[in-house]
Amino acid sequence: MYDGRVLERLEAAIDEDEIPTHGDGLIKAFRLLDRLTARITQAVGEFDADGERGHLHRAECLGATWPRTDSPTAPSRSRG
Secondary structure (H helix, E strand, O other): OOOOOHHHHHHHHHHHOOOOOOOHHHHHHHHHHHHHHHHHHHHHHHHHHHHHHHHHHHHOOOOOOOHHHHHOOOOOHOOO
């Protein structure tokens, strides 16, 4: 079940801690980023599957990357 505090804890960790500038630290940081990206991608897939996408205004998710097929310039939409 979703814990509403998880994003607040993640935000605090990002804001409060420094990213290491040495090789091993950077490698670990990128691995964590990959894991987070995978979890977010999974959540977006579940969100889309539930049909909730139409209820979310795009301005509410600035910076989010939606699938190319949703873009007004996606190949399937630009063919007219």
